[in-house]
Amino acid sequence: xxxxxxxxxxxxxxxxxxxxxxxxxxxxxSQDNLFHPFSKSPxxxxxxxxxxxxxxxxxxxxxxxxxxxLEFPKPFxxxxxxxCPNCGWPTHCSEEHWRxxxxxxxxxxxxxxxxxxxxxxxxxxxxxxxxxPGEQDRDAAISxxxxxxxxxxxxxxxxxxxxxxxxxSKLLTYPITIASVLHQYSSxxxxxxxxTVEGSRSLAALRYTLHGPSGTxxxxxxxxxxPKMRIFILGARHESALPPxxxxxxxxxxxxxxxxxxxxxxxxxxxxxxxxxxxxxQEAEAKARAESxxxxxxxxxxxxxxxxxxxxxxxxxxxxxxxxxxxxxSREKRTRNSMQKYGVPSYTVPFTYQLTITGMQxxxxxxxxxxxxxxxxxxxAFFLFMPGLGFPSMTSTSDSGEPLLQAASPTEWGPVLPxxxxxxxxxxxxxxxxxxxxxxxxxxxxxxxIAGEFDWVVTPGENPFGSLKWEAADFDPRVMIKTNWGVWGxxxxxxxxxxxxFFGFKY
Ligand SMILES: [Zn+2]
Ligand SMILES: [Zn+2]
Numbered sequence: 001x002x003x004x005x006x007x008x009x010x011x012x013x014x015x016x017x018x019x020x021x022x023x024x025x026x027x028x029x030s031q032d033n034l035f036h037p038f039s040k041s042p043x044x045x046x047x048x049x050x051x052x053x054x055x056x057x058x059x060x061x062x063x064x065x066x067x068x069x070l071e072f073p074k075p076f077x078x079x080x081x082x083x084c085p086n087c088g089w090p091t092h093c094s095e096e097h098w099r100x101x102x103x104x105x106x107x108x109x110x111x112x113x114x115x116x117x118x119x120x121x122x123x124x125x126x127x128x129x130x131x132x133p134g135e136q137d138r139d140a141a142i143s144x145x146x147x148x149x150x151x152x153x154x155x156x157x158x159x160x161x162x163x164x165x166x167x168x169s170k171l172l173t174y175p176i177t178i179a180s181v182l183h184q185y186s187s188x189x190x191x192x193x194x195x196t197v198e199g200s201r202s203l204a205a206l207r208y209t210l211h212g213p214s215g216t217x218x219x220x221x222x223x224x225x226x227p228k229m230r231i232f233i234l235g236a237r238h239e240s241a242l243p244p245x246x247x248x249x250x251x252x253x254x255x256x257x258x259x260x261x262x263x264x265x266x267x268x269x270x271x272x273x274x275x276x277x278x279x280x281x282q283e284a285e286a287k288a289r290a291e292s293x294x295x296x297x298x299x300x301x302x303x304x305x306x307x308x309x310x311x312x313x314x315x316x317x318x319x320x321x322x323x324x325x326x327x328x329x330s331r332e333k334r335t336r337n338s339m340q341k342y343g344v345p346s347y348t349v350p351f352t353y354q355l356t357i358t359g360m361q362x363x364x365x366x367x368x369x370x371x372x373x374x375x376x377x378x379x380x381a382f383f384l385f386m387p388g389l390g391f392p393s394m395t396s397t398s399d400s401g402e403p404l405l406q407a408a409s410p411t412e413w414g415p416v417l418p419x420x421x422x423x424x425x426x427x428x429x430x431x432x433x434x435x436x437x438x439x440x441x442x443x444x445x446x447x448x449x450i451a452g453e454f455d456w457v458v459t460p461g462e463n464p465f466g467s468l469k470w471e472a473a474d475f476d477p478r479v480m481i482k483t484n485w486g487v488w489g490x491x492x493x494x495x496x497x498x499x500x501x502f503f504g505f506k507y
Pocket of ligand 1: 059060061062063078092093094097
């Protein structure tokens with residue numbers, strides 16, 4: 001491999017990374033042995049993924065006549081049973097069709113990169129790129145121009161290879177996208193036309209809470225008696241299962257602010273039951289098993305299979321069209337059940353002085369009433385990560401039988417968006433590709449009650465803190481996305497001039 005150049009212009013050895021220390025674990029796979037066809041991978045989870053793709057994905061040559069819209073593929077005749085020797089993914093029904101396909105070249109090198117990344121993550125090497133830095137040096141400003149200068153100014157371990165950059169950007173894209181939009185040194189500005197004049201007012205209000213009046217030092221002492229910054233992350237999935245210390249990286253960009261994150265959505269990940277409950281359950285199961293084994297032994301019948309084995313989680317859950325609900329998250333010391341407070345499956349954890357996290361497994365419209373009277377454009381913002389507003393609804397159709405767009409559908413975002421606009425707090429949205437961003441934005445102009453009811457805050461465009469890693473879909477590995485590729489933002493229209501003069505701001 002060629003040497004790569006890091007942001008500072010130094011040359012680093014590619015594929016190498018940081019030298020192993022004597023105390024580091026010995027890797028199972030070395031850096032020059034990361035490529036393995038899925039079906040022959042040393043890791044069961046990778047082999048299981050290969051199996052999932054074999055059963056879901058169409059052979060592109062067989063399905064040529066079956067429509068070219070990759071994101072809405074029609075039923076296909078033959079699944080993929082042949083692993084491409086260059087990328088290791090199951091890609092075609094047979095070697096013959098693989099040879100015939102001139103298009104595969106376009107995808108092959110990216111797929112190979114994903115293959116090697118997957119093996120690298122499991123290689124057992126010390127993953128320095130996941131070692132996150134502590135407090136920000138008071139005298140050092142953070143730059144939000146791009147990942148490389150962000151990592152440097154936040155004192156991350158140096159990201160010497162593109163592979164490390166891909167891994168780290170995937171881990172951090174959710175918290176740092178939020179930080180980079182809200183921060184006073186955001187690279188989304190009026191001068192580069194990513195921020196509107198209306199938007200700069202919204203952000204000035206939030207930045208007053210986040211940074212304090214200009215000129216004040218940003219220290220944790222400044223956060224005493226400050227209102228909490230509330231970030232509502234709606235339709236949350238994977239982001240709700242990130243470890244809290246990853247979310248702490250958002251807080252560390254704002255030393256003088258306090259945060260309360262709310263993950264709200266039907267696919268929000270909830271904590272495992274407390275150890276005590278888990279133990280009681282396991283003991284009950286073990287007792288029942290012993291009794292049933294004793295009974296079958298006496299009756300001379302074969303023993304039934306163990307219920308514990310059946311409930312074990314599968315090695316790999318395929319990422320079909322709707323991503324799966326992430327597995328339960330681990331329970332922190334102070335995790336508390338919030339069912340009584342919100343009336344839905346939920347928890348709250350005061351993780352640190354600076355960070356409280358609440359997760360609610362429900363649709364946002366079920367809990368809006370809890371917050372409706374308290375919304376304040378100085379402290380509150382919404383984030384919707386890749387919400388699929390412009391996708392057709394899975395469940396709701398129009399009178400003529402056509403699926404509704406999710407932005408308008410009563411079972412998806414239809415009831416939610418007007419509630420968010422009514423708060424006048426900014427709503428930031430990400431998309432996984434240029435097409436995805438465009439589709440979501442277009443859906444707003446096609447939805448009555450939304451079209452004409454909002455002002456732009458951030459204009460649609462690329463997000464400097466999207467994940468650098470390609471994600472391929474199991475239902476068709478030719479469909480590749482980048483998490484949080486783009487970002488934009490809106491806010492409910494202000495009909496009359498509201499005078500809000502506290503903090504010296506006029507609204
Ligand atoms: Zn074929
Ligand atoms: Zn290939």
